[in-house]
Amino acid sequence: MSFVTIFYGISFYVATLILFIGLAYRVYEYATIPAPLKIPTPPAPKTKKGVAVRLIREVVFFESLFAATKWTWLFGWLFHFALLLAAFRHLRYFTDPVWFWVSWEVVQAAGHYAGYVMVFGLLGLLGRRIFVDRVRYISNPSDYLMLLLIILIALSGLAMKWVHTDIYAVKQFFIGLMYFQWAELPSDFVLLLHLTLVLVLMIIFPYSKLLHAPGLFFSPTRNQTDTARDSRHIADWAKKMETRE
Amino acid sequence: MAVKEFDKPELKEFSTIPKLVEEATSHLAPFKSNEEFQQSLGYPGELVENWQDKALDKMGELLKKYRSLRVYMDSCIQCGACTDKCHYYLGTKDPHNMPVGRQNLMRGVYRKHFTLPGKYFPKLVGAVDLTREVLDDWYSYYHQCSQCRRCAVFCPIGIDTAEISMAAREIMDSVGVGQKYCNEIIGKVHKIGNNLGLPEPALADTLEGLEEDVLDDIGIDVKFPLDQKDSEVLLVTPSADFFAEPHVDGLIGYAKVFHQAGISWTLSSHASEAANFGMFIGSYDNMKKLALRIREAAIKLNVKRIVFGECGHAWRVAYSFLNTLAGPFDFLDPRYPVPQHICEITYDLMNKNVLTFDKSANDDKIITFHDSCNVARASNMGDVIGGQFTIPRDIIKATTNKFFDMEEDTIKEKTYCCGGGGGLLTDDLIELRMKGAQPRMEALKRVVEDHGVTHMAAICAICKSQFSKAFQYYGFELDQIISLHQLVGNALIMNKKEL
Structure with a gap:
């Protein structure tokens, strides 16, 4: 077992634990903190089904962002959608046998071209941060670094199209991690750069603004029904303030 | 006290997004509530000793009572979608009147005292201590928000600045910094x-x-x-x-x-x-x-x-x-x-x-x-x-x-x-x-x-x-x-x- 294999093997275990336990803990926190008042924004659905539809529209189309600013919507939506396609393509490294739809040519090809779209979207978002005075004003170093991190992940991933990497060995490595039967990880520079950046992303996820992903589902302005007059909505801590019978 | 003269905004034929002007309305803040009005609502009459600890305690309490506050502190991507949506920003050009600018006054303190990256890498994530200057900014700019929620409609996450300015006012009241107009009326x-x-x-x-x-x-x-x-x-x-x-x-x-x-x-x-x-x-x-x-x-x-x-x-x-x-x-x-x-x-x-x-x-x-x-x-x-x-x-x-x-x-x-x-x-x-x-x-x-x-x-x-x-x-x-x-x-x- 090479040092590289041991180092990355352990790192991926640690990062996976931080990502999943961290996220699970955040979701637990969000789910257990009460929303004591009804604060949905219009057009607020009257039913839970309506809320589900509203959230799906937000997640799939970024509806509110579309109403707010077309450029940010375009870059942001392209990036996220491309990220999803790239993730689909990557599933072949983690499934054995490969799920049938993942091996479809169209999924694999889309995942590849999505890499370029991701970079395009991210550069657009970076450009807004640099050139729009209002967005520049609110940007912290971490906001730029986050974009650079994901841009580098995408670029290093795309680079492996041109720089030789033994992709089969990479798959053996990850499947080995998953089934606790470790295999050697090739120590190609571009691959290791790609994996290192992904590790960083996994670790910072539960501690950063990337929490907007679970956050949206727990946002009371978006996930509440407009039923304040129909049924009484009251938090446990507020119930304790009730003095009358 | 006479109100200082100020430049009258021009009504334009087409609305435009103004270039920001830092500190444009940092001089604006409502009169503070006196001891009598504060105490009739159960708040301290003046800024209490060790107000920083008390304010942070209150903030911690609210973060556990209001999911909105907690989720909205964590979830902002700083994407800028809200930056031109607030009538006070459009009218004053002050970047703290951009909804995200207003939120960040609290988010900086939240990151510093309630998150790991803010604690260890404050400069990286814009985390700040709750200093007297920050408190003054809170008083000024959380009273330049009319809690109208226009920003919340456009935010991709639905972050509602009203929830944050309400929490900020509650925290300030709890350490003895209240607004005269509201508290006298209540x-x-x-x-x-x-x-x-x-x-x-x-x-x-x-x-x-x-x-x-x-x-x-x-x-x-x-x-x-x-x-x-x-x-x-x-x-x-x-x-x-x-x-x-x-x-x-x-x-x-x-x-x-x-x-x-x-x-x-x-x-x-x-x-x-x-x-x-x-x-x-x-x-x-x-x-x-x-x-x-x-x-x-x-x-x-x-x-x-x-x-x-x-x-x-x-x-x-x-x-x-x-x-x-x-x-x-x-x-x-x-x-x-x-x-x-x-x-x-x-x-x-x-x-x-x-x-x-x-x-x-x-x-x-x-x-x-x-x-x-x-x-x-x-x-x-x-x-x-x-x-x-x-x-x-x-x-x-x-x-x-x-x-x-x-x-x-x-x-x-x-x-x-x-x-x-x-x-x-x-x-x-x-x-x-x-x-x-x-x-x-x-x-x-x-x-x-x-x-x-x-x-x-x-x-x-x-x-x-x-x-x-x-x-x-x-x-x-x-x-x-x-x-x-x-x-x-x-x-x-x-x-x-x-x-």
């Missing part, structure tokens, strides 16, 4: 029952005067009952309706509606205020106490329904929170929602042909409608999605011949706040109020020029007061702002039947 409601501190005899006198005025005017004895037990309806309306212009014309309109429909109604001297300033300062406790007065009045007067007059934030607390704060209302007539809006009453009666209108009575006016922020974005009317937009417009169309909406991105859920909401309707913030009114004034100017609009109708006491000032400031006439129920009262065909 104290008056706790003690007397309304924002103006108008006691029962004065109120009775005012209402009697109104009865005489209406009798003189139309020759019909329309009653304005006070504390009348066993009435069908308890009307809770903002106290400005009792004497301020153009509010009072709205009150006369409600009275005519009840009279014509033969619905017995009463005001209450115990709950003679619809507005609930407890919301402005983010205090669940104060908000609940104020709301309970309405419950108590409804029980004491043995009414069957509760109806609210034209008031924006009041209607938010009524529609969205009253059941939570003071419910359940199982002692009222279950056939009606609790509470109802006066527009819902008028709309229903109009559709049942109980009310009929002579539109020509309003032919001297060409109307546009200002969606009050808290009605538009924090409540509803009727049982359909969007009723808060359609019902008032349908009433206007039934009572006038000439109606034109303002531009689409300035109305309905995208409406601009009048500039005076959220506890800012005070003369010590006049510069902020006038600058904040600019986006609405620009939209109004366009319909005035394109369609000859002469009057803007509103359904909020704060909007009406704020526009009376802003209209004069921007070259309109003070009486061009009217109550929606003034149109109803003018056009309603009355017959001389007795109750």
Whole structure:
């Protein structure tokens, strides 16, 4: 077992634990903190089904962002959608046998071209941060670094199209991690750069603004029904303030 | 203290997004509450010792009580979608008045004291300590937010700056830094029952005067009952309706509606205020106490329904929170929602042909409608999605011949706040109020020029007061702002039947 294999093997275990336990803990926190008042924004659905539809529209189309600013919507939506396609393509490294739809040519090809779209979207978002005075004003170093991190992940991933990497060995490595039967990880520079950046992303996820992903589902302005007059909505801590019978 | 002179914003033909000007309104802050007003609400009278620890404790407590605050502190991507959505930013150009700029004043402290990256890498993530300067910025800029929620409509995550400014005000109150305007008023409601501190005899006198005025005017004895037990309806309306212009014309309109429909109604001297300033300062406790007065009045007067007059934030607390704060209302007539809006009453009666209108009575006016922020974005009317937009417009169309909406991105859920909401309707913030009114004034100017609009109708006491000032400031006439129920009262065909 090479040092590289041991180092990355352990790192991926640690990062996976931080990502999943961290996220699970955040979701637990969000789910257990009460929303004591009804604060949905219009057009607020009257039913839970309506809320589900509203959230799906937000997640799939970024509806509110579309109403707010077309450029940010375009870059942001392209990036996220491309990220999803790239993730689909990557599933072949983690499934054995490969799920049938993942091996479809169209999924694999889309995942590849999505890499370029991701970079395009991210550069657009970076450009807004640099050139729009209002967005520049609110940007912290971490906001730029986050974009650079994901841009580098995408670029290093795309680079492996041109720089030789033994992709089969990479798959053996990850499947080995998953089934606790470790295999050697090739120590190609571009691959290791790609994996290192992904590790960083996994670790910072539960501690950063990337929490907007679970956050949206727990946002009371978006996930509440407009039923304040129909049924009484009251938090446990507020119930304790009730003095009358 | 005289208000400093300030540059008057120019009303442009097309609204533009201004380049930001740092510290443009850092000099603005409302008068601070004195010891008496603070203590009557249960807050310390002045900045307490070790206020930083106390404030952080309070913040930690609120982060566990309000999911909104916690999720919104964590989830902002700093994408900038909200940056040009706040009327105060558009009017003042101060970057702390961009919704995300305002939120970040608290988010910096949150990151420093409640997150690991902020604790270990403060510079990287913009984390800051809660210093005296930060507290001063909080006081200044969390009182430059009218809690109108326009930003929340456009945020991809739905982050609502109102939730954050309410929490900030609650934290500041808890360490002895309160706002005079709000806290003095809340104290008056706790003690007397309304924002103006108008006691029962004065109120009775005012209402009697109104009865005489209406009798003189139309020759019909329309009653304005006070504390009348066993009435069908308890009307809770903002106290400005009792004497301020153009509010009072709205009150006369409600009275005519009840009279014509033969619905017995009463005001209450115990709950003679619809507005609930407890919301402005983010205090669940104060908000609940104020709301309970309405419950108590409804029980004491043995009414069957509760109806609210034209008031924006009041209607938010009524529609969205009253059941939570003071419910359940199982002692009222279950056939009606609790509470109802006066527009819902008028709309229903109009559709049942109980009310009929002579539109020509309003032919001297060409109307546009200002969606009050808290009605538009924090409540509803009727049982359909969007009723808060359609019902008032349908009433206007039934009572006038000439109606034109303002531009689409300035109305309905995208409406601009009048500039005076959220506890800012005070003369010590006049510069902020006038600058904040600019986006609405620009939209109004366009319909005035394109369609000859002469009057803007509103359904909020704060909007009406704020526009009376802003209209004069921007070259309109003070009486061009009217109550929606003034149109109803003018056009309603009355017959001389007795109750």
